[in-house]
Amino acid sequence: MKFLAEYRDPELAKQYLQEIKNTVTQPWSIMEVCGGQTHSLVKNGIIDMLPKEVTMIHGPGCPVCVTPLHLIDKAIHLALQENVILCSFGDMLRVPGSSKNLLEAKAEGGDVRILYSPLEAVQIAEANPSKEVVFFAVGFETTAPANALSVINAYRKGLKNYSILASHVLVPPAIECVMEDVDSHIDGFLAAGHVCTIMGNFEYYPLVEKYKVPIVVTGFEPLDVLQGILMVVRQLEAHKAEVENQYARIVKEEGNLEAQKMIFEVFEITDRLWRGMEIIPMSGYQVKEKYADFDATKKFKIEIEEAEENPECIAGEIMKGIKKPIECPEFGKKCKPTNPLGAPMVSSEGACAAYFHYSGLVEEY
Amino acid sequence: MASKTKPVKMQLQCPMPKLDFDVITxxxxxxxxxxxxxxxxxxxxxxxxxxxxxxxxxxxxxxxxxxxxxxxxxxxxxxxxxxxxxxxxxxxxxxxxxxxxxxxxxxxxxxxxxxxxxxxxxxxxxxxxxxxxxxxxxxxxxxxxxxxxxxxxxxxxxxxxxxxxxxHPKANINKNNIKIGDKIIVSGNIASHGMAIMSVREGLEFDSEIISDTTNLNTTIINLIEQFGANIHLLTDPTRGGVATVLKEIAMATEIGIDIFQKYLPIETQVDSACELLGLDPLYVANEGLFISFVEASIADDYLKYLQSDANGANAKLIGSVVNEHPKQVIMESAIGGKRVVSMLPGEQLPRIC
Incomplete structure (x- = not known):
């Protein structure tokens, strides 16, 4: 496959691995921020191919995992309303709310539809004027432009029956949160290539300054990840802490200015609760007042009780890289993808699910 | 749920008789x-x-x-x-x-x-x-x-x-006939049926020329049995759950280990690309006119050649073997040489966010 096969070349992979081995002289902990990178690491078996000095720590960049419980409960509540069509990205459907997930809401008769693009939700709203169409707009900066565009489109079309249930989160504050945690010891970061495709690299310079850690903007194919790791290791061994761009074939220094314009037309930065973690200041987007009619949290009076997370789930420690999934006492026991205690066991990008599926630690699956 | 799907061209293959009703009631x-x-x-x-x-x-x-x-x-x-x-x-x-x-x-x-x-x-x-x-x-x-x-x-x-x-009198198909060293052969490109369906499903439509591989395999199979008899230990069609799920089921049921190699998995470029775009793993995508054979190692090359000469096996590939190590587990060597476990999915494969 063009533009992919090139980045999965086994010979080049070997060379990168050798180069990492040749460069590394001491133990380093590197966090891959994005769940897509976690997925690539485990799916391609990279973790076991790395020299023992390099430990990969899986970061908080799984949008499914960090979407707060009460928001999932809200989505489920909306989905079960008679006149609502709830549209969502696929992997949100299995994430547990406090009593059920969206798949179960669908089974109970909720009109829940899996979409790839929020723009399709706008089309559904146009085609179903007597229904309220709500798009569950989750994700990092990557999905924000398309979600914003859906609101802009609905606004321009004068649609009264379209809204988004937004739960956008931002990468740089999450890195800051990880670095501020006394229990986490991260030496360097692979930043999320697709987030930077939208936002550019400028937000990372202050982090590098403040925490003296290398941050390498990295892609998702095996060779991308290996090269990103090599670049971080080279910096660490040379006592450098800089922002570098491994994913230069996609990521421009300034990012995608058009996309940023769309984001800030519709959204403004706000404090955001991260599931399993805490409220991180200025770490998410909310819909601006101008577009309040398209904000499902304002449009619908959703009164549900604030639910408690399952106390047995250690998602927070996992997402900050303090613990590995296998260090959780319930991993593969009480907590399995078929019966997850927390979100990281659900999404294919969740660290726990990735370990569960690909590590062979649990025999019966 | 109301379904609105991309229309697929339908052509009547036989003239329909004149009826006094247009719809079934x-x-x-x-x-x-x-x-x-x-x-x-x-x-x-x-x-x-x-x-x-x-x-x-x-x-x-x-x-x-x-x-x-x-x-x-x-x-x-x-x-x-x-x-x-x-x-x-x-x-x-x-x-x-x-x-x-x-x-x-x-x-x-x-x-x-x-x-x-x-x-x-x-x-x-x-x-x-x-x-x-x-x-x-x-x-x-x-x-x-x-x-x-x-x-x-x-x-x-x-x-x-x-x-x-x-x-068939020469057939002796049974999971228990599988033994260490058996070769695993897949009869053609994987994931075509599932992705053909996906390409026209509401909300996920994309333009492609991917077509389902649905076909009858009985003639192909009977010819193979005539030729190779009891050296064919197991035949199975990886429909729902795809290749990964059947292999895992077999490993579990027989307590053997299975090694497969990503680089040998036959897949059409379009199907592969579609899976990439949607964030789906082709190993779990449904097939229809496809089957997997577990055969005696000594006949594997001949079997593969024979199968490849059949229209239903033109893209057949040897994808792995049965091993002594890691009983009950399927291990795949990734394209870059890393190893990972292939497990069952907890439910339907859901497209990823980004």
Whole structure:
């Protein structure tokens, strides 16, 4: 496959691995921020191919995992309303709310539809004027432009029956949160290539300054990840802490200015609760007042009780890289993808699910 | 849920007789005049054979020796998809399940559960596909049933087929015959059927030329059995759950280890790209006209060559082997040489956010 096969070349992979081995002289902990990178690491078996000095720590960049419980409960509540069509990205459907997930809401008769693009939700709203169409707009900066565009489109079309249930989160504050945690010891970061495709690299310079850690903007194919790791290791061994761009074939220094314009037309930065973690200041987007009619949290009076997370789930420690999934006492026991205690066991990008599926630690699956 | 799907071009393969109704209504499943009208409209003519023509409560058939018997229900949405429709799928599915037992499929039962409102032209097209699929596979529909449910209680049409066939005398297909060293051969490109369906499903439509691989495999299988007999240890078709799920099921059931290699997995570029775009793993995507063989290592090369000379096996590949290590587990070597476990999915494969 063009533009992919090139980045999965086994010979080049070997060379990168050798180069990492040749460069590394001491133990380093590197966090891959994005769940897509976690997925690539485990799916391609990279973790076991790395020299023992390099430990990969899986970061908080799984949008499914960090979407707060009460928001999932809200989505489920909306989905079960008679006149609502709830549209969502696929992997949100299995994430547990406090009593059920969206798949179960669908089974109970909720009109829940899996979409790839929020723009399709706008089309559904146009085609179903007597229904309220709500798009569950989750994700990092990557999905924000398309979600914003859906609101802009609905606004321009004068649609009264379209809204988004937004739960956008931002990468740089999450890195800051990880670095501020006394229990986490991260030496360097692979930043999320697709987030930077939208936002550019400028937000990372202050982090590098403040925490003296290398941050390498990295892609998702095996060779991308290996090269990103090599670049971080080279910096660490040379006592450098800089922002570098491994994913230069996609990521421009300034990012995608058009996309940023769309984001800030519709959204403004706000404090955001991260599931399993805490409220991180200025770490998410909310819909601006101008577009309040398209904000499902304002449009619908959703009164549900604030639910408690399952106390047995250690998602927070996992997402900050303090613990590995296998260090959780319930991993593969009480907590399995078929019966997850927390979100990281659900999404294919969740660290726990990735370990569960690909590590062979649990025999019966 | 209302379904609005990308239309798939439908062409009537047989002229439809003139009828005084355009859509199927509840009355067509009542057993009364309308049912008879529907059946007499051509169902019996289309599928006509001596046994069916008896039109008794059940079929009178005669068979000798060891038999295989299988059943399957078909609920694909949309019912017409690139490369086929639910009718031929229902025939091929059961025919192939029998073939995987080493049987020569002979008779089928055919049951429809129709949602009222189904267009008669669509039903006719499905019926003609069934007719042609039966002819191609050399099987006869000998008994059947038609029920109609209210609008909203079905998804246009559900079909159940059961089939029966005689086990080929040279066949000895059994999970317990699998042994360490066996070679694992997949008969063609993986994931085509699932992605063909996905490409026309509401909300996920994308432009592609991916077509379903649905076809009957019984002739191919019988030829292989004639040629290689008991050296074929197991045959299985990786339909729902894809290649990964069947391999894992076999590893679990037989307590053997399985090694496969990503670089040998045959997949069409378009299908591979579509899976990439949607964030789906082709190893878990459904197949229809595909089968996996576990064969004695000493005949594997000959078997592969023989299979590749068959139209249903042109893209066949040896993808791995049965090993002593890691019992109950399937391990795949990734394209870059890393290793990972292949496990079952907790449910339907869901497209990823980004």
């Amino acid at each position: 509840l009355g067509h499943g009542s057993g009364g005049v309308l049912t008879n009208k529907l059946l007499d409209s051509g169902v019996f003519d289309l599928l006509s054979n001596e046994v069916l023509d008896e039109r008794h409560d059940g079929a009178f058939i005669e068979m000798n020796g060891k038999l295989a018997f299988s059943t399957d229900s078909f609920l694909v949405s949309p019912i017409f998809f690139p490369g086929g429709n639910i009718g031929e799928l229902a025939v091929n599915g059961t025919v192939n399940d029998l073939a995987m037992c080493g049987a020569i499929p002979k008779y089928l039962s055919l049951s429809f559960i129709i949602e009222e409102g189904l267009k008669m032209t669509e039903f006719w097209e499905i019926l003609t596909s069934i007719k042609f699929a039966c002819e191609k596979a050399g099987v006869q529909v000998v008994t059947g049933d038609t029920k109609v449910v209210e609008k909203g209680k079905g998804d246009k049409i559900f079909i159940n087929t059961s089939g029966i066939g005689t086990i």
